[in-house]
Amino acid sequence: MKLVSGNMIWTEINNIPEKYLYLSEDLSCDVVIIGGGITGAITAYYFTSAGINTVLVDKNIIGFGSTSASTSILQYEIDTNLIGLKTMIGEDNAAKSFKLCHKAVYDIQRMVEDLNDDCRFAFRDCLYYSENRGEVDSLKDEYDLREKYDFDVEFIDKEKGAERFDFPLEAGIYSRKGSAEIDPYKFTHELIKRSIAMGLKVYENTEVAQIKSDSKGVIIKTKNDFSIKASKAIITTGFEAVNYFNEEIVKFYRTFTIATSPLEKIKGWYNQCIIRDTNSPYYYVRPTLDNRLIIGGEDIQIMKRKSKIANLSEDSPQAIEKYNNLIKRIKYLFPNIPKYNIDFRFNGIFGVTTDGLPYIGEYERMENCYFNLGYGANGILYAVLGGQLLRELYLGKESNDLKLFRFHRPGAKINTGE
Ligand SMILES: Cc1cc2nc3c(=O)[nH]c(=O)nc-3n(C[C@H](O)[C@H](O)[C@H](O)COP(=O)(O)OP(=O)(O)OC[C@H]3O[C@@H](n4cnc5c(N)ncnc54)[C@H](O)[C@@H]3O)c2cc1C
Secondary structure, three states, rough: OOEEOOOOOHHHOOOOOOOOOOOOOEEEEEEEEEEHHHHHHHHHHHHHHOOOOOEOOOOOOOOHHHHOOOOOOEEEEOOOOHHHHHHHHHHHHHOOOOOOHOOOHHHHHHHHOOOOOOOEEEEEEEEEEEEOHHHHHHHHHHHHHHHOOOOOOOEEEEHHHHHHHHOOOOOOEEEEEEEEOOOOHHHHHHHHHHHOOOOOOOEEOOOEEEEEEEEOOOEEOOOOOOOEEEEEEEEHHHHHHHHHHHEEEEEEEEEEEEEEEOOOOOOHHHOOOOEEEEEOOOEEEEEEEOOOEEEEEEEEEEEEOOOOOOOOOOOHHHHHHHHHHHHHHHHHHHHOOOOOOOEEEEEEEEEEOOOOOOOOEOOOOOOEEEHHHHHHHHHHHHHHHHHHHHHHHHHOOHHHHHHHHHOOOOOOOEOOOO
C-alpha cells in the first residue's frame, strides 16, 4: 500500500536534519528497535534515557513513513468518545484511557523541554461539536461524564456556539488544555539526536528481512545480510507491522489533508482551537504556529490492499475531488476567511481499531518481541504510552495499564478469519 503521497508539509518545511549510515557490520545490543518513525524515536528516547543499550534501524530514512503525513494533533480525547468506550471496556478503563492520553500530552511537553528545538509544540484548546440537533443530548451526556472525571470542559450550546464560531453548531464540548500540536518530523529527528547523545545507535536504509526469536533472545537479519543480536526487539513499523499477524487487527482508511498559506487572524475561530465534528468520517481543523490552517478528513475505507484506493496516485481524479471537498469545507466553516493559497496537499493511510486504542505489548507467536503500534487517531500519544509501558516491562515492572492495550483484548475484536 502507498502509505503517504503528496507534498507533505513537514518534510517540505524542514530540511533533512540529519543523515545516518546503513548497517555494515554485525552488532549486539540489549534492545533493537525496528522502525524509525515517530514511534521508534519516542521508544528509543525512553529506552536510552534509562541507560539501556539500544539500536534503531529503518529500512528507509528517518521519519518518512506515516510520520511525514501526520496532522500531529495531540488530543486527550480518543476517537471513540468516553461514553462509547465505557460501553466497550467499562467506565474505569475508559476514563483511564482518556487520562493516560491527557498525561501523554504533558509528557510530550516535557520531552520537548529536553530537546534543543521546540518542534513547533503548542498547547491548544479543542472543540468537539455537532451540527445535528438529534445529537445535543448525547453530547451533553458525554460532557457530564468527562466533567465527572475532572477534565477541564465546558458545554457549548447553540447560542454560545454562535458567539464563538461562524459555522452552524447545535452543541459541543470545549476542552481547555489537554490538547496540543507539534511538528512530527522535526520532533522525530530531535528525539533521535537526543537519544544518540544518550547512547543510541541509528542506521537508515537498513531493512529488517527476518526476525528469529526464541526464549533466549532475538536475532534480526537485515536485507543486506548483517545481523543484530538483542535480548528484545521492539517493533515500531507502523501500519506495515500488520504483516506480522495472520489476523486482521486494524481497519485501514485513506485520509486527505490540505494546509493553507499563513493567514491573517480568522474570524469565527475561537482561540484557534482544534476542531473536530461528530460526523463519520469527521473533518478536523488545526492551526500551525505560523498561522496556517490544516484541515483533514474525507476518509475512504481501504477494503483490499491491492485496490486503487490503497495505492492512490496524487493526481488521480479521486484525490483531486477529495482536496476540493476540503477547500469547500474551509469555506463552509469559515465564510469570512481571508484570501489564501493551498501550499500543501497530501494523503496517507491510517488504521483504526474497534475500540480506538492501540496495540502495545507482547504477541504470543513472537518471543522476546514487543510491539508499539499506535493505531488510531491518537497515534502519537499512544507511542508515548507504549514507550513508557514497554520500558517498564523491559525493566521487570509490568504495569496494569498494559492490559488496556494488549492484543486479543475484549474491546478489539480480532477477526481470525476462521
Ligand atoms: C494523514 C494522517 C493524519 C494523522 N493525524 C494524526 C494526528 O493528528 N494525531 C496523531 O496522534 N496521529 C495522527 N496520525 C497517525 C500518526 O501519524 C501515526 O500514528 C504515526 O505517524 C505512526 O508513526 P510510526 O512511527 O508508528 O509509523 P511510521 O512513521 O510509518 O514509521 C514506521 C517506520 O518503520 C519503517 N519500517 C517498516 N518496515 C521496516 C522493516 N522491515 N525494517 C526496517 N524498518 C521498517 C518504515 O520505513 C518507517 O519509517 C495521522 C496519520 C495520517 C496518515
